[in-house]
């Protein structure tokens with residue numbers, strides 16, 4: 006069951022930027038695009054675990070800061086000839102608030 | 116309803132145009148392709164290695180039939196279009212298939228030229244143009260022994276070489292007295308002939324064919340002087356004629372080829388033509404590099420973007436005979452008044468010749484050692500003045516300060532296991548395989564597929580050499596202008612000019628003005644645009660944090676585990692007991708995992724978590740430190756030696772001068788990292804001659820050196836001039852820094868920048884033009900007013916706090 010948890014206000018995340026939500030089991034990166042779409046993916050590049058939240062955001066993808074892989078934010082898939090995939094999480098924005106669908110295991114906050 | 120696009124000619128130019136079009140607008144057209152040949156799209160260039168048995172048909176396919184299906188393209192293979200009905204806008208093929216069009220693209224290529232002699236239609240007389248021709252030759256090679264190739268040009272020699280590899284006894288017949296006369300001068304031509312003869316190829320020079328003899332099948336060739344030679348197979352490799360018949364029948368204006376304008380449009384605005392069948396500004400090209408450029412323009416027009424124009428191409432040639440290295444470009448036979456530089460080494464079997472006019476390369480012929488062909492070609496296309504390195508130009512580009520790689524540039528001699536890209540561990544074999552398997556043609560493609568040369572870039576030259584030798588001149592070494600990135604057609608220089616001339620002051624405005632193809636740019640162009648705007652509109656432009664690479668955004672270097680390093684500025688490398696104690700105390704308080712002296716005379720604290728950064732920065736600021744910008748495309752360090760204050764050889768106070776220089780320049784953003792040094796005497800303990808700007812003190816004043824680099828490619832500085840006072844040193848440093856800031860491309864360090872614009876140019880601007888120098892210096896100082904705020908202190912006080920604090924779950 007999706008358990009919608011309020012994480013942040015939209016304006017807490019910079020446009021074309023990201024914020025990190027640190028959880029016990031995982032760090033989740035929340036990205037905001039130029040058109041105010043929000044995506045949530047695991048903050049770990051499928052290449053060598055680079056922190057994707059620190060990359061440059063363009064369109065609906067992010068370029069990893071360590072070796073420039075491009076990751077599609079919606080699917081979590083590496084773009085171009087690179088192959089790899091990172092977990093994505095369901096996220097929604099309502100009235101300027103950002104909600105994440107977390108399972109019970111995730112919620113234990115770090 | 117989608118518009119309909121029909122392509123006639125399933126060859127290299129036509130399909131490349133479709134690929135370019137699909138990249139820009141995948142959904143604009145319903146596309147139908149007619150191809151007379153019964154295959155998908157293959158790499159015609161590779162027919163030579165196919166004939167020589169070095170490749171298979173599968174190896175040379177570029178787009179198999181699945182590609183057409185995946186892209187929703189209707190392919191009519193094996194169907195020849197016989198009529199274009201321009202009134203009803205439809206095309207009709209030989210089997211009656213018709214297709215309607217809104218736009219029509221002609222890419223019908225060329226036909227081989229067959230010399231009109233009696234007997235030309237006999238069995239066993241063939242051309243060398245398509246897969247079928249290669250099959251015919253292979254069959255003949257199985258059953259017969261003696262082949263005659265008519266034509267000693269590129270095509271003829273590649274055919275002859277392939278047939279020889281297939282075990283035939285081959286004679287090349289040539290009308291003139293030297294081979295490849297359109298590409299080679301007499302010396303290179305003679306070298307080539309000798310080495311082909313060594314391999315067993317025979318030649319009949321100055322022989323005019325009169326008749327092909329035989330009953331039914333060819334049995335021999337007779338020449339004008341009455342002599343005869345036996346032959347079971349005759350290959351006509353004398354040239355090509357643009358295939359214009361279809362266009363001509365449709366009433367389109369044709370001369371040698373189908374006449375097109377700068378947007379590749381024929382006289383009927385609905386009909387475009389690209390490739391060998393097209394004639395642009397009087398020229399019908401016969402090599403793929405220009406055709407690919409044409410394809411890009413045609414695609415841009417078909418996509419209704421309408422800003423790309425084709426201005427013609429300069430071409431170069433290589434011969435694809437394994438083991439023979441040969442390169443030719445431009446006007447290789449000197450005209451009156453030209454100068455010629457030649458290097459010939461008979462023992463090593465190499466010959467290099469450059470034709471120079473007004474200090475620019477006009478033509479090049481290389482034999483035996485072609486590694487620098489792409490470099491000479493680039494100098495030629497860009498019209499770079501070679502005055503400054505004329506003496507060494509024939510020794511090659513690696514002689515220009517590339518002590519790092521030197522002999523390794525003999526890349527073709529390396530084994531397949533040799534590592535080419537040290538950063539990503541990519542071997543020569545991997546690269547060559549990817550090039551042939553994926554059908555790669557550009558450096559960008561190779562970077563994307565193999566990662567080679569995608570990191571530090573020091574192996575770019577090697578990768579380019581591999582590309583050039585693997586795909587022949589299909590590889591477009593250096594397009595006349597290199598777009599800044601994939602989001603735009605414009606080069607760095609064009610973007611810079613647009614920003615200045617049209618007073619563009621924000622990133623979105625620049626992108627709008629120049630019709631960027633992506634909504635928010637990419638990780639390559641955003642930092643560049645941010646830098647240019649910052650450099651041109653100091654005090655006005657609002658820095659865009661999200662357009663900076665993480666190191667600059669977080670003011671620390673990201674490490675492989677996601678932690679950061681902190682390197683405070685230690686002006687001129689001179690510290691004090693007080694400073695060292697503060698650093699020790701702070702490192703201890705924050706439990707810094709590693710404390711290390713850097714190679715730049717300061718101290719690195721490594722392994723801090725991102726959310727700890729503002730805290731330690733605050734402590735450092737309280738102790739009087741500012742950011743060392745070790746993470747930035749910015750002024751890094753000013754290295755000094757002890758100088759006259761202590762050293763028994765010191766001539767000037769190098770340490771104090773270094774500190775003054777660092778106080779003046781710290782905080783300035785640059786196109787790339789930027790390092791200074793001041794040495795107290797010519798022993799040069801501060802290594803000033805491998806810095807971007809180096810000062811070497813002498814008894815009578817200060818020697819100024821520029822454009823050095825100690826990193827990937829070591830480059831020793833060039834001597835700029837000598838000055839007498841510290842004030843002058845400051846002025847020259849400020850002016851040079853500002854010139855670099857205003858004119859270099861983003862991510863171009865002073866060394867490559869200087870090589871691109873030439874030392875003479877820099878001297879002209881900095882040494883000879885006193886007013887100009889002073890103005891540059893003033894502009895530098897003006898922009899420093901806004902740059903010298905400590906980013907660490909600001910962030911310790913709360914600026915951009917969101918960057919350093921993770922989110923919490925609410926409530």
Ligand code: SRM
Pocket residue numbers: 571672673674679680682711712713714715716717718719743745746751752754788790805806823824825826827828864
């Ligand atoms: C810390 C330091 C090594 C050390 O422990 O001594 C260092 C560390 C790095 N260097 Fe360096 N370089 C350091 C001195 C040098 C020097 C020596 C010098 O400055 O005298 C050189 C050669 C001189 C030169 O630049 O011409 C040097 C040439 C490079 C290069 C190659 C630059 C080039 O143009 O060829 C790179 C790669 C780049 O910039 O693209 C690089 C890149 C890097 C990066 C930033 C790699 C990265 O992107 O993560 C490293 C950051 C590590 C970190 O987090 O601190 N580093 N690096 C030195 C810092 C000096 C300082 O106080 O700021």
Ligand SMILES: Cc1cc2nc3c(=O)[nH]c(=O)nc-3n(C[C@H](O)[C@H](O)[C@H](O)COP(=O)(O)OP(=O)(O)OC[C@H]3O[C@@H](n4cnc5c(N)ncnc54)[C@H](O)[C@@H]3O)c2cc1C
Pocket residue numbers: 123124125126127128129149150151152159160161162163194195196197222223224225243244245270273358361389390391392400401402403404406433435586587588589
């Ligand atoms: C053996 C060989 C080696 C070469 N080596 C090099 C090299 O090293 N470097 C280099 O740059 N270039 C090389 N070239 C030249 C290069 O291959 C050509 O410049 C390039 O292929 C031209 O592309 P194109 O699309 O204009 O024509 P093509 O590739 O010839 O494509 C035209 C296609 O249109 C089809 N067609 C024509 N009329 C019709 C019709 N009415 N209906 C349907 N289909 C039709 C033809 O069958 C053909 O398939 C070489 C060529 C050959 C033959």
Ligand code: SF4
Pocket residue numbers: 756757758759762763764765766794795796797798799800801
């Ligand atoms: S360069 Fe050498 S000799 Fe000269 S001042 Fe420095 S340390 Fe002394």
Ligand code: FES
Pocket residue numbers: 050051052053054055069070071072073074
């Ligand atoms: S870790 Fe992301 S690209 Fe290497």
